[in-house]
Amino acid sequence: xIDVTFALVEEAVRxxxxxxxxxxxxxxxQIDTRSGARVFLKCENFxxxxxxxxxxxxxxxxxxxxxxxxxVFATVSSGNHGQGLALxxxxxxxxxxxxxxxxxxxxxxxxxxxxxxxxxxxxDRSCADATLRELVSDYRAVVxxxxxxxxxxxxxxxxxxxxxxxxxxxxxxxxPVGGGGLLSGLCLAAQALRPHxxxxxCEPAGALDxxxxxxxxxxxxxxxxxxxxxxxxxxxxxxxxxxxxRHVTGFFAVGEEEIVQAMQFAYERLKxxxxxxxxxxxxxxxxxxxxxxxxxxxxxxxxxxVEWLGPWPYLDGTETMxxxxx
Amino acid sequence: xIDVTFALVEEAVRxxxxxxxxxxxxxxxQIDTRSGARVFLKCENFxxxxxxxxxxxxxxxxxxxxxxxxxVFATVSSGNHGQGLALxxxxxxxxxxxxxxxxxxxxxxxxxxxxxxxxxxxxDRSCADATLRELVSDYRAVVxxxxxxxxxxxxxxxxxxxxxxxxxxxxxxxxPVGGGGLLSGLCLAAQALRPHxxxxxCEPAGALDxxxxxxxxxxxxxxxxxxxxxxxxxxxxxxxxxxxxRHVTGFFAVGEEEIVQAMQFAYERLKxxxxxxxxxxxxxxxxxxxxxxxxxxxxxxxxxxVEWLGPWPYLDGTETMxxxxx
Numbered sequence: 001x002i003d004v005t006f007a008l009v010e011e012a013v014r015x016x017x018x019x020x021x022x023x024x025x026x027x028x029x030q031i032d033t034r035s036g037a038r039v040f041l042k043c044e045n046f047x048x049x050x051x052x053x054x055x056x057x058x059x060x061x062x063x064x065x066x067x068x069x070x071x072v073f074a075t076v077s078s079g080n081h082g083q084g085l086a087l088x089x090x091x092x093x094x095x096x097x098x099x100x101x102x103x104x105x106x107x108x109x110x111x112x113x114x115x116x117x118x119x120x121x122x123x124d125r126s127c128a129d130a131t132l133r134e135l136v137s138d139y140r141a142v143v144x145x146x147x148x149x150x151x152x153x154x155x156x157x158x159x160x161x162x163x164x165x166x167x168x169x170x171x172x173x174x175x176p177v178g179g180g181g182l183l184s185g186l187c188l189a190a191q192a193l194r195p196h197x198x199x200x201x202c203e204p205a206g207a208l209d210x211x212x213x214x215x216x217x218x219x220x221x222x223x224x225x226x227x228x229x230x231x232x233x234x235x236x237x238x239x240x241x242x243x244x245x246r247h248v249t250g251f252f253a254v255g256e257e258e259i260v261q262a263m264q265f266a267y268e269r270l271k272x273x274x275x276x277x278x279x280x281x282x283x284x285x286x287x288x289x290x291x292x293x294x295x296x297x298x299x300x301x302x303x304x305x306v307e308w309l310g311p312w313p314y315l316d317g318t319e320t321m322x323x324x325x326x
Numbered sequence: 327x328i329d330v331t332f333a334l335v336e337e338a339v340r341x342x343x344x345x346x347x348x349x350x351x352x353x354x355x356q357i358d359t360r361s362g363a364r365v366f367l368k369c370e371n372f373x374x375x376x377x378x379x380x381x382x383x384x385x386x387x388x389x390x391x392x393x394x395x396x397x398v399f400a401t402v403s404s405g406n407h408g409q410g411l412a413l414x415x416x417x418x419x420x421x422x423x424x425x426x427x428x429x430x431x432x433x434x435x436x437x438x439x440x441x442x443x444x445x446x447x448x449x450d451r452s453c454a455d456a457t458l459r460e461l462v463s464d465y466r467a468v469v470x471x472x473x474x475x476x477x478x479x480x481x482x483x484x485x486x487x488x489x490x491x492x493x494x495x496x497x498x499x500x501x502p503v504g505g506g507g508l509l510s511g512l513c514l515a516a517q518a519l520r521p522h523x524x525x526x527x528c529e530p531a532g533a534l535d536x537x538x539x540x541x542x543x544x545x546x547x548x549x550x551x552x553x554x555x556x557x558x559x560x561x562x563x564x565x566x567x568x569x570x571x572r573h574v575t576g577f578f579a580v581g582e583e584e585i586v587q588a589m590q591f592a593y594e595r596l597k598x599x600x601x602x603x604x605x606x607x608x609x610x611x612x613x614x615x616x617x618x619x620x621x622x623x624x625x626x627x628x629x630x631x632v633e634w635l636g637p638w639p640y641l642d643g644t645e646t647m648x649x650x651x652x
Contacts, residue, residue, distance in 0.1 A: 024352065026372070046352070046354070048355070050595075050597065107594075264634045267634045268433075269376075271369075271599040271630035272597060274597070304597035
């Protein structure tokens, strides 16, 4: 397997140039006041497909198409990786097969279809794996794993290359951890570009497998994750575990109530739509973690694909105001 | 009364320096594709108090405090001007009395209280006016009108000074119109800085009084506005009508369904929280107004103060996904 190094991240930067958005970094006096830190928000919720996952998927497809004859790719994903792969394939003239295990959100299903992918609905995760095997044997589809893939990890690492270029002297970066693809990419880039920067992994308390895995130096499975942060329910992979062990400074465990409160804070105060997985990385600032106090803290807001809870039950203005009136 | 000129806007720029945020301009391939235009979003929803209104209020308080002995200010507002004035006074060591006619949103009430203002709840608009008169006689409060005030208009004009500095060669700017304070400020600055730029006023079809007023050259009252865009229910003022007549290129009328759809588009695609009044200025792009096609179009997203519709009814992850499952 290809070595996952910073050189691979640098190639990803070149390949994603002009394709992925260089997402803006926003600041907010509201969150600075609340947290006691100087906070910089890297808005990957503004990325194509609404999440950083586009980076890794596009990079992987580009690299795989240049090295092998296949133009057919497949993955199992009910989430943002599926959308990222679908768009990455469409942009590069390839075919994407996205196996979506139930249950999944109607919005993401529509999005993947909208990007022109072949969608295969699977009753559960094990059916999904069987379908994936069929796709490989029937179509010679090349599988692009959501995180345990060197090209995917390198693509996600481009977030950090941009971030340290946009903001000088970040002391700490916070990012959520699920399978560890994003975090591994961030670590590789930080190690090369800002070796003294601390990187904290933020994980739902209801799915603390990454922290346990790093502690025990083995992939601790997560059979019954209990969190609304649907992007963070997976376990680490063989590629991501050693990178995290080497580079991650520490972990913050975040409760479910804190996740919802962070989403609400983003909505009401920052006017940003973020998904639960992103909220996990914002939450340590809102509870004023002592390690963050007085520091220049970067947060990767990983995505914003959540359902619109409107249209409001009221369309008539008067009714609105009466409903809200106190 | 003081003349409303670009010189006043320039003074406002100086006074707001380092106090108001220079809000970012965001772009989105989603909205460019949808509209056929090149779109630039001036994010005043990221402004202090969550709306451009802070600019005018702060500028007015600064100017009034330097010219007269009073440190007590008052206004009638159930909306963003009330919040803007409350914060402006707190920052400058003055007392704000905000008269809030019912019905109003609990969120805005809490916000105004949070900025340390004295809040006076009034049963309706005419009670509110009576309360305001009492405040003037009892406390010698100086009234700061939400839009029919030269300092307020000049403060709002600073939005355009920033916007044309941030984006070169804008062909058209879209902004919502209620009382016309923002639009007048934008017009004065555009006239001085970019005289060939077109400025379109966007108005709810259920409250088309500004368009009628400009056509008829008289302030057409709006006794029963029928729109969820609560910031746009007022009529024009004596100061704003002549400025709009002179400078506004045209009007776009926007339906209620379009307003909600534009809010949803902002949420789902742009990952931005905007209030109904802002959505009014986005809607003409979403319906592909022919006059905007192929143009470089700026949109002032005026504010983002809408209620959070969460916390979601589900906190358990599994339930979430089942509810959303298809």
